Amino acid sequence: MNIFSHSPAREPKRVFVVGATGYIGKFVVRELVTRGYDVVSFAREHSGIGSMTGSGETRAQLKGSEVRFGDIGSMDSLMTRGIRDEHFDVVVSCLTSRNGGIADSWNIDYQATRNALDAGKAAGATHFVLLSAICVQKPLLEFQRAKLKFEEELKVSGLNWSIVRPTAFFKSIAGQVTSVKKGKPYVMFGDGNLTSCKPISESDLARFMVDCLEDPAKQNTILPIGGPGKAISPREQGTMLFELLGSPPKFKYMPIQMFDVIIPLLSTLAKFFPKLQDKAEFARIGKYYCSESMLVLNEETGEYDADMTPSYGCDTLRDFFRRVIKEGIAGQELGEHSMF
Numbered sequence: 001m002n003i004f005s006h007s008p009a010r011e012p013k014r015v016f017v018v019g020a021t022g023y024i025g026k027f028v029v030r031e032l033v034t035r036g037y038d039v040v041s042f043a044r045e046h047s048g049i050g051s052m053t054g055s056g057e058t059r060a061q062l063k064g065s066e067v068r069f070g071d072i073g074s075m076d077s078l079m080t081r082g083i084r085d086e087h088f089d090v091v092v093s094c095l096t097s098r099n100g101g102i103a104d105s106w107n108i109d110y111q112a113t114r115n116a117l118d119a120g121k122a123a124g125a126t127h128f129v130l131l132s133a134i135c136v137q138k139p140l141l142e143f144q145r146a147k148l149k150f151e152e153e154l155k156v157s158g159l160n161w162s163i164v165r166p167t168a169f170f171k172s173i174a175g176q177v178t179s180v181k182k183g184k185p186y187v188m189f190g191d192g193n194l195t196s197c198k199p200i201s202e203s204d205l206a207r208f209m210v211d212c213l214e215d216p217a218k219q220n221t222i223l224p225i226g227g228p229g230k231a232i233s234p235r236e237q238g239t240m241l242f243e244l245l246g247s248p249p250k251f252k253y254m255p256i257q258m259f260d261v262i263i264p265l266l267s268t269l270a271k272f273f274p275k276l277q278d279k280a281e282f283a284r285i286g287k288y289y290c291s292e293s294m295l296v297l298n299e300e301t302g303e304y305d306a307d308m309t310p311s312y313g314c315d316t317l318r319d320f321f322r323r324v325i326k327e328g329i330a331g332q333e334l335g336e337h338s339m340f
Contacts, residue, residue, distance in 0.1 A: 019094030027206035033064030091120035105143035192235025198226025204313025
């Protein structure tokens with residue numbers, strides 16, 4: 001069966017999308033519009049990296065949906081400028097904190113998402129589709145705890161729910177393409193084989209999320225999802241990139257133990273200088289992503305399991321690398337998530 005052969009919605013459900021201007025959100029909106037849904041996108045007046053995207057550009061990016069502007073952190077704004085006393089059938093949340101900072105995580109990954117749930121229930125919605133993250137399986141970071149708190153509340157909300165937990169995005173692997181093209185080495189932690197993932201493209205993930213509206217098997221369940229092909233390590237990613245560039249591999253190895261010095265130091269200083277709390281958290285985030293695989297965690301073995309991680313879609317990392325080598329990384333910038 002062709003996973004992209006979708007029958008149109010029997011009736012045009014009204015869908016309210018929050019986080020619509022995000023990396024995945026834009027593609028979810030486009031996929032919903034393509035499939036014939038009546039879509040309202042709720043967004044900030046200024047969005048994107050550095051809040052440089054204005055309302056006109058946002059409307060162009062979310063063409064086909066009705067774009068309404070307001071503050072997702074304010075229930076009053078959400079209800080009066082977003083919901084407007086109208087009926088919606090489904091809420092789709094692609095909200096995520098901008099940088100994983102402690103306050104930002106609880107404000108966005110929990111509270112703003114909770115606001116969207118409450119607003120959706122008030123509007124008569126019967127289904128909530130949540131973009132979460134596969135890393136919440138092993139919650140060591142504040143944004144993971146915030147996401148999990150909301151997940152638990154969603155499950156008992158009385159609505160049908162779909163919790164989508166993707167592995168790494170292509171975007172998260174694109175950060176070194178430009179520097180490697182300039183002749184710099186590919187930076188890895190340890191020997192480059194500490195972790196692996198099944199990266200998924202934004203368009204494939206968007207299709208999977210919209211499938212949740214149409215496939216009862218994807219409702220009231222947690223859905224880990226990766227892209228096509230086998231799991232790939234950072235070393236394999238770098239090797240692939242050099243191969244496509246026609247250059248001999250050149251790697252730089254960073255000791256992961258560096259985080260074991262940085263994290264305690266920043267954590268201690270943060271007790272006296274509270275502004276350093278987020279710096280310490282960013283260091284913890286860095287260590288996490290350099291030491292934990294973005295795959296399903298086998299609860300029986302305690303190990304990450306590539307075979308247990310479902311694959312979906314047709315966009316491969318090789319094709320993605322080939323495209324960004326040729327066209328550049330516009331649209332794939334990491335912004336505040338950048339490490340290198």
